[in-house]
Amino acid sequence: MSFFKRLKDKLMGNPEEEKKDPRLAEQAEEEATTLPEPSPEDIEETVEVMEATLAEEPIAAPPIEEVAEAQPVKEAAEEETEPKEVEVEETEKKPSAWSITAKFKAGLAKTRDTFTSKVNDLVARYRKVDEDFFEELEDVLLQADVGFETVMELMDKLRFEVQRQNIKDTEGIQAIISEKLVEIYEQGEADSIELNIQPKGELTVILFVGVNGVGKTTTIGKLAHRLQKEGKTVMLAAGDTFRAGAIDQLQVWGDRVGCEVVKQSEGSDPAAVMFDAIQAAKKRNVDVLICDTAGRLQNKVNLMNELEKVHRVISREVPNAPHEVLLALDATTGQNALVQAQTFKEVTDVTGIVLTKLDGTAKGGIVLAIRNKLHIPVKFVGLGEKMDDLQPFDAERYVYGLFAEGLERELENSEDEA
Numbered sequence: 001m002s003f004f005k006r007l008k009d010k011l012m013g014n015p016e017e018e019k020k021d022p023r024l025a026e027q028a029e030e031e032a033t034t035l036p037e038p039s040p041e042d043i044e045e046t047v048e049v050m051e052a053t054l055a056e057e058p059i060a061a062p063p064i065e066e067v068a069e070a071q072p073v074k075e076a077a078e079e080e081t082e083p084k085e086v087e088v089e090e091t092e093k094k095p096s097a098w099s100i101t102a103k104f105k106a107g108l109a110k111t112r113d114t115f116t117s118k119v120n121d122l123v124a125r126y127r128k129v130d131e132d133f134f135e136e137l138e139d140v141l142l143q144a145d146v147g148f149e150t151v152m153e154l155m156d157k158l159r160f161e162v163q164r165q166n167i168k169d170t171e172g173i174q175a176i177i178s179e180k181l182v183e184i185y186e187q188g189e190a191d192s193i194e195l196n197i198q199p200k201g202e203l204t205v206i207l208f209v210g211v212n213g214v215g216k217t218t219t220i221g222k223l224a225h226r227l228q229k230e231g232k233t234v235m236l237a238a239g240d241t242f243r244a245g246a247i248d249q250l251q252v253w254g255d256r257v258g259c260e261v262v263k264q265s266e267g268s269d270p271a272a273v274m275f276d277a278i279q280a281a282k283k284r285n286v287d288v289l290i291c292d293t294a295g296r297l298q299n300k301v302n303l304m305n306e307l308e309k310v311h312r313v314i315s316r317e318v319p320n321a322p323h324e325v326l327l328a329l330d331a332t333t334g335q336n337a338l339v340q341a342q343t344f345k346e347v348t349d350v351t352g353i354v355l356t357k358l359d360g361t362a363k364g365g366i367v368l369a370i371r372n373k374l375h376i377p378v379k380f381v382g383l384g385e386k387m388d389d390l391q392p393f394d395a396e397r398y399v400y401g402l403f404a405e406g407l408e409r410e411l412e413n414s415e416d417e418a
Helices: 003-012 015-020 040-056 065-070 072-093 097-107 109-125 131-143 148-164 173-186 216-229 246-257 270-283 300-317 335-347 366-374 395-417
Strands: 204-209 234-237 260-262 288-291 324-330 352-356 378-382 390-392
Touching: 097 109, 097 390, 097 395, 109 131, 109 173, 109 395, 131 148, 148 173, 148 366, 173 366, 173 395, 204 216, 204 300, 216 234, 216 246, 216 288, 216 352, 216 378, 216 390, 234 246, 234 270, 246 260, 260 270, 270 288, 270 300, 300 335, 324 335, 335 366, 352 366, 366 378
Parallel strands: 204 288, 204 324, 234 260, 234 288, 324 352, 352 378
Antiparallel strands: 378 390
């Protein structure tokens, strides 16, 4: 399957593709407030689905009999408008492939505004693909924090592809760049972005690590909300007993999403908190326990000792746990996030990265730098401030978010040619 065909099937929705990818059935935001306006084709498709659903499942009359009797003239109008409200709620629960794609497009707007404008300007100035074009493209990619090693690898692949296809002008170059970026991200890696959730009846322990201020506690709350929507019971452990206010902050999120929070007083031993939390989770038959930890980097030895002790207690109480060690990184810090990732990789076995605040940075290329440098999969990205804005990472949707306008034009051109 060609890159364009594969991209279109995933972005716009393909029945066979959706069967393979269960993430396409996950809940989404209220699209009217967070997503760009749909195309006429999208609207037509939604109307067809609504009409089919209404034909199969007629909506009951309003439950308040007094209102129906007092206003018989308005009954028909109420029956017309009410199904629309119910149907909106249903579509919010089961978004289309396009709605998820649109989240990536909206979340990467800042990076795209800076990055794409420079690429477009470059394509406009260089009608021919030559060495000067490649040198300036290198600079643009580096400014987006794609990373030196990743950029050099991409340039080699682009030069080879341009020579292989005998490409002379810059028309269609964005599609080639996109395809090669996806290849670089996915090359030789079989890592799954799915969380290592244990079978029903067994406790799954997820340990969160990361420095203070990266949005770790907020991400824990959003992940708890996401897991609850999937039908799992979740408990939180307030293991960051070092930072003032960290316990209260986690409690606020616990109250917000409806999760019990196991905590002790500030300054307590984090390992003792984890022990209490595991016992409570087992007693209440909880599915997932998410554990917060302190994020001190000033003294790596203390951090290592603390995390080793926490690991030891968790693995003693739950065999093979923690099942996930997720590192929260702030995308707005650019290359500094890469340094943090390297440090935490040295002191603990990080299984995945959650990149927060991706919607707030013009340096969204850091995703590629982290993946290519450290070979740790990015499992989730934060694409906004709302509860449902934590999304599983998808390399193709991410690259589409970087080149949205240009790729849309090239997708249209490829369809016309076909």
